[in-house]
Amino acid sequence: MKSLAKRKDSLADPKNQLALFNSGIFANGDLPTFKDKTSETDQFPLKPNNLEIFQVNVGYMCNQVCAHCHVDAGPDRKEIMTTETMQLCLDKLKESGATTLDLTGGAPEMNPNFRWFVEEASKIGVKDFIVRSNLTILRANKKYYDLPEFFKKHNVHVVSSLPFYKRGKTDKQRGDGVFDASIEALKELNKVGYGVQGSGLKLDLVFNPSGAFLPGNQEDLEHEFKTALKEDFNITFNNLFAITNLPVSRFLEFLVATENYEDYMDELVDAYNPTAVESVMCKNTISVDWQGYLYDCDFNQQLDLKVATTGKHLSEFDAEALKNRNIIVSQHCYGCTAGAGSSCQGTVA
Amino acid sequence: MQKTYYDPKDLKDFGKINEWDEELGEKFFEYYGKVFEEGALTSREKSLIALAVSHAVQCAYCIDAYTTDGLKRGLDREEMMEAVHVAAAIKSGATLVHGVQMMKKYDKLSM
Numbered sequence: 001m002k003s004l005a006k007r008k009d010s011l012a013d014p015k016n017q018l019a020l021f022n023s024g025i026f027a028n029g030d031l032p033t034f035k036d037k038t039s040e041t042d043q044f045p046l047k048p049n050n051l052e053i054f055q056v057n058v059g060y061m062c063n064q065v066c067a068h069c070h071v072d073a074g075p076d077r078k079e080i081m082t083t084e085t086m087q088l089c090l091d092k093l094k095e096s097g098a099t100t101l102d103l104t105g106g107a108p109e110m111n112p113n114f115r116w117f118v119e120e121a122s123k124i125g126v127k128d129f130i131v132r133s134n135l136t137i138l139r140a141n142k143k144y145y146d147l148p149e150f151f152k153k154h155n156v157h158v159v160s161s162l163p164f165y166k167r168g169k170t171d172k173q174r175g176d177g178v179f180d181a182s183i184e185a186l187k188e189l190n191k192v193g194y195g196v197q198g199s200g201l202k203l204d205l206v207f208n209p210s211g212a213f214l215p216g217n218q219e220d221l222e223h224e225f226k227t228a229l230k231e232d233f234n235i236t237f238n239n240l241f242a243i244t245n246l247p248v249s250r251f252l253e254f255l256v257a258t259e260n261y262e263d264y265m266d267e268l269v270d271a272y273n274p275t276a277v278e279s280v281m282c283k284n285t286i287s288v289d290w291q292g293y294l295y296d297c298d299f300n301q302q303l304d305l306k307v308a309t310t311g312k313h314l315s316e317f318d319a320e321a322l323k324n325r326n327i328i329v330s331q332h333c334y335g336c337t338a339g340a341g342s343s344c345q346g347t348v349a
Numbered sequence: 350m351q352k353t354y355y356d357p358k359d360l361k362d363f364g365k366i367n368e369w370d371e372e373l374g375e376k377f378f379e380y381y382g383k384v385f386e387e388g389a390l391t392s393r394e395k396s397l398i399a400l401a402v403s404h405a406v407q408c409a410y411c412i413d414a415y416t417t418d419g420l421k422r423g424l425d426r427e428e429m430m431e432a433v434h435v436a437a438a439i440k441s442g443a444t445l446v447h448g449v450q451m452m453k454k455y456d457k458l459s460m
Contacts, residue, residue: 164423166425168425168426169423169425209420209421211420213417213420213421214421215421216421216422216423220392220393220422221422221423224393224423270361
């Protein structure tokens with residue numbers, strides 16, 4: 001499987017994704033737009049609270065080509081953040097007062113400047129330093145085998161994707177062999193203390209549904225994951241984050257191709273929860289892309305919706321202007337406000 | 350004129366039955382909610398039972414609802430299909446066991 005970009009699929013162009021959101025069921029009045037829905041409860045326009053999380057996407061290259069990936073990441077993506085941009089991230093992070101640095105991708109470990117970035121970032125002393133790892137990269141090549149020790153040395157909080165605690169569902173979503181490699185990687189992380197009680201080294205897992213439906217109760221899923229991974233593989237971890245699949249990039253392609261798009265959007269709208277709107281991640285997060293451009297979230301990044309301020313790049317970073325901006329929304333935002341809500345830190349309501 | 354008896358959208362309007370009889374409707378939904386709470390059986394086990402019964406009573410709405418519910422709870426296709434076979438076995442067994450009655454009646458009446 002190749003990325004949408006490599007296949008030159010029409011959905012590789014964010015403009016076509018946004019056009020889809022503004023046509024059909026949302027244009028003919030069958031479903032309300034996100035703007036209309038939030039206006040009903042006086043929550044439009046969405047405004048940010050204090051900036052807490054600096055989420056940096058260091059590039060779209062990945063060793064996996066997951067069917068649901070909103071980044072459209074894969075081995076054929078060559079977008080990679082340079083050390084100059086990384087340095088700019090660190091400078092602005094200090095200036096911003098954010099307490100969490102969150103590195104994502106693609107597989108961030110595949111960026112050749114990744115270790116330099118982690119070393120430099122750990123010197124800043126942010127409260128929570130997250131690296132989002134797909135797990136399989138830790139076992140993909142010998143040059144990555146020491147990463148668990150490297151993470152430990154720099155007190156990194158590892159957040160890893162594992163769609164399910166059984167092989168079938170995991171491999172169907174992420175590719176053959178992903179489950180076994182993920183289990184191996186989790187054991188390596190446990191071995192150095194990650195996810196082990198009392199070690200102080202945090203290992204969280206991310207669950208996302210393997211299809212066109214919303215995630216179940218986060219606490220119940222966490223209990224099942226913990227029980228199954230402990231019994232079957234003697235693996236332990238801290239928390240499980242249940243994340244809703246947003247209709248962006250390859251998941252959107254899946255929805256359209258399987259004729260699930262309208263029903264899925266209907267389900268998201270039906271599960272709209274105004275309480276979740278108050279805690280969506282764009283309220284306390286800034287997302288930075290591999291070139292240093294700024295977005296309200298990683299989804300808006302993939303839809304090329306840069307922040308609605310005059311300074312759209314790290315080089316023009318203006319914390320005050322960002323605080324006063326309106327957050328850009330479209331119909332994909334229903335994914336973060338459905339049911340218990342969804343964010344990179346799991347449910348929000 | 351509506352072309353089919355079933356409309357999937359009707360499932361979402363289930364709650365509207367309260368509009369014609371609020372008291373009984375509310376009592377039903379309260380009971381329904383209580384039944385599916387975690388108890389001696391987990392809500393996951395109850396979801397599987399509901400899926401099996403949905404097939405036994407051939408309720409299209411219920412099959413729709415409890416297939417989705419099972420997916421959300423992380424039930425896999427093996428678990429769900431085994432539940433459907435349990436329902437099918439009981440349904441067919443219920444038919445077949447009446448064959449004993451037929452056999453006895455046949456024998457009694459025959460010379």
